[in-house]
Amino acid sequence: MLTKKTRYTVIGAGHGGKAMAADLAARGFPVTLYNRTAEHIQEIFVRQEIDVEYENGISRCCRLALVTSDIGEALDGADVVMVVVPAWAHREIAHACAPHLRDGQIVVLNPGRTGGALEFQQILRRESCAADAIVAEAGTFIFAARSTGPAQARILRRKNAVPLAALPATRTGHVLEALCEAYPQFIPVPNVLHTSLDNMGAIFHPALTLLNAGWIESTKGEFQFYIDGVTPSIAHVLEVLDRERVTIAAALGVRTRPALQWLKDAYSAEGETLYEAMQANPGYQGIKAPRSLRHRYILEDVPFSLVPIASLGAQFGVDTWAIDSMVRLACVAHGTNYFQRGRTVEHMGLAGLRVSEVVRYVQEGQIDPLSIFATARLDGR
Amino acid sequence: MLTKKTRYTVIGAGHGGKAMAADLAARGFPVTLYNRTAEHIQEIFVRQEIDVEYENGISRCCRLALVTSDIGEALDGADVVMVVVPAWAHREIAHACAPHLRDGQIVVLNPGRTGGALEFQQILRRESCAADAIVAEAGTFIFAARSTGPAQARILRRKNAVPLAALPATRTGHVLEALCEAYPQFIPVPNVLHTSLDNMGAIFHPALTLLNAGWIESTKGEFQFYIDGVTPSIAHVLEVLDRERVTIAAALGVRTRPALQWLKDAYSAEGETLYEAMQANPGYQGIKAPRSLRHRYILEDVPFSLVPIASLGAQFGVDTWAIDSMVRLACVAHGTNYFQRGRTVEHMGLAGLRVSEVVRYVQEGQIDPLSIFATARLDGR
DSSP states (O other): OOOTTOOEEEEOOSHHHHHHHHHHHHTTOOEEEEOSSGGGGHHHHHHOEEEEEOTTSOEEEEEOSEEESOHHHHHTTOSEEEEOSOGGGHHHHHHHHTTTOOTTOEEEESOOOSSHHHHHHHHHHHTTOOSOOEEEEESSOSEEEEEEETTEEEEEEEOSOEEEEEESGGGHHHHHHHHHTTOTTEEEOSSHHHHHHOOHHHHHHHHHHHTTHHHHHHHTTOSBTTTTTOOHHHHHHHHHHHHHHHHHHHHTTOOOOOHHHHHHHHHOOOOSSHHHHHHTOGGGTTOBOOSSSSSHHHHTHIIIIIHHHHHHHHHTTOOOHHHHHHHHHHHHHHTOOHHHHSOOHHHHTOTTOOHHHHHHHHHHOOOOHHHHHHHOOOOOO | OOOTTOOEEEEOOSHHHHHHHHHHHHTTOOEEEEOSSGGGGHHHHHHOEEEEEOTTSOEEEEEOSEEESOHHHHHTTOSEEEEOSOGGGHHHHHHHHTTTOOTTOEEEESOOOSSHHHHHHHHHHHTTOOSOOEEEEESSOSEEEEEEETTEEEEEEEOSOEEEEEESGGGHHHHHHHHTTTOTTEEEOSSHHHHHHOOHHHHHHHHHHHTTHHHHHHHTTOSBTTTTTOOHHHHHHHHHHHHHHHHHHHHTTOOOOOHHHHHHHHHOOOOSSHHHHHHTOGGGTTOBOOSSSSSHHHHTHIIIIIHHHHHHHHHTTOOOHHHHHHHHHHHHHHTOOHHHHSOOHHHHTOTTOOHHHHHHHHHHOOOOHHHHHHHOOOOOO
16 A cells, blocks of 8 residues: 555646645645646746635645646656546547556546546556556545635535446456545545446536526626526426436446435435425525536536536447537537537547447456457557 | 408317407407317307407407317307317327318318328328318417406507418419408418428427426426527537428428527527527516426427427438437327328328429329329328
8 A cells, every 4th residue: 555655646736736735745645746837837836835615714835846837747656646627638639648657657637527447447558557557536526626726726525425436347456455544535436437437427417507597698607507597497307317317327227316415415405306306405505507608517517527427328228318408509609619628538539339338448448359349449458 | 352251160179260250250250169078168159259359458248150079060150170280189189070071172281291281181081071171271370369367368569471382282372362351360371381390399399398397397387488598509409409300391492591590580680699699589478388288398299399390300311319219208298199190191192202292292282193003192182
């Protein structure tokens, strides 16, 4: 087991990345912070410190071991690489990391959205990354955090349990062991299909944003997103979207909770219908809507949550009529082809695989040699 | 030419039907009012009168010649049959009228939405209606009117020009002649493809309702529909939808105005973009949103405006990606398959026809005999 000396590299200095880097440093871990654009971390680079304010109001000044925009330098010597970037940056990060990864290094996507670890791994293969690095993904980000200045971050809330799986699942235990000294909140789920398909943001974020588009743009989000913005008709749309997600998961042998059950488990929010449960959820009180439509609820959750779910549905024979309609609407609203830009089974390295092959791959990392020839994709290993 | 003695039958005693029946009676025409459900016209039946309040505040009590829920009785002796019902009732009215229509009777759909006259005519054919009746459609309803009581109606506004076409177009002049004593506002357009495709409600109503769904349901429509509810992103969606409509019209040889031009013509609303023009339109000031999603802006405009436009697009090779996404979203929100319930080229009697055949049909009423065999639909004539 790795000791307290576990060396962390945090990739990304946004809301989450700064908070995590500071928090890890505050707990005594040596932390490297990487950001692609040097200007964004200029002040942190000069100070080598981040000020973090905790949930309880206490502030700390946290010293980092290294601040860099050189990915080779950032990965050099890291035990665990915490990737804390929006899903649209996963590809680029994977390409950037591929030449620098070393045997035994652990890469954790915080979170992967749908298929993040699968796509990351697939890029490492394609880039002929020879290192025996381990890619894992979290189901959600461990904090609710905000950037409050160039070298400042605030942690608003810390989640009690964050699902995590490695690819393949046989290595999940090893990853959790490496992480547990810093974050015992990470809990294992059977494999990355679980972290990927237990994606409630996919269901809630784009639909609520699009079906409240006028309200959001007219008021700059001045209403309660999950209360005012969730009406009986909208909750019905969410239920239909969620049913498609649950059905696709079932087709892949993954038993994922419907949104209604998830609300009960995560928030003790009770109700006969999704509408009732969302209205009854005190955790949703006071959460404002996004200020505009150019928000990660569309920009991230459409191409990297809904599109991969729809793509899995298409491959495994589950109709995703409602999800498709939501993606299309986002495409029309933003004048962008999210189906094309998003994450598909091809990106995830699952194109052409049967369910049993997908399961073997996520569980054991094994691909049937015939499938390799059939798809001509998973070369280099 | 028909004299002041033109006998009118108004079909439908809703907001528009009561207003039109009263208005025609007030102008000295003998008027029969028909409504399918006798209870809805019970008070009018007892009184044989409707109280109408005009735009200028003056009220009149208007005596009707006949009030009935017997369609045979309603049509007997009518010169002009004004159908003033939501488009979802056109089919049923056509079936009900078919056995009772007589040579020379004129049926006007007020309005037809997209393909109303085509579908009405097609039902008359299928029902082997032998009468040489003329079916026509208006592009919009001639009044803005409200029902203000069981035997009361209020006319809020009267439109200056209402496009009208008969099927076939060779008979448009005859219809206008019959109507002009009562309503000189009706103006001819080349054929029913024009009245059907110059359908701005198709573009504005479903999209604005769906993209403001949360706001509508949360506030019961307490915001300005065409001002607050039209934001830059939403206006962009409208532009994309409108481009599909205009392209389909062009594929059928119909030059229809883009929404931006229509706003300039109809309201003198100026702007570089649809967003600017809608915000600048004083005619939109004060118009509230619908109070719920179960409103004709979805229930009527999705199946009888967007679906027929999409169906024409599919037949004539115009992609209707945005329109389809809007219809799908309505289907998901209402749990209803509007593609199936709506009006398609089959209902309009256009399935399998080439553009030249469609044009000949709407212009002259002629169908290529080979097409008749090919589609095996247009029998009975």
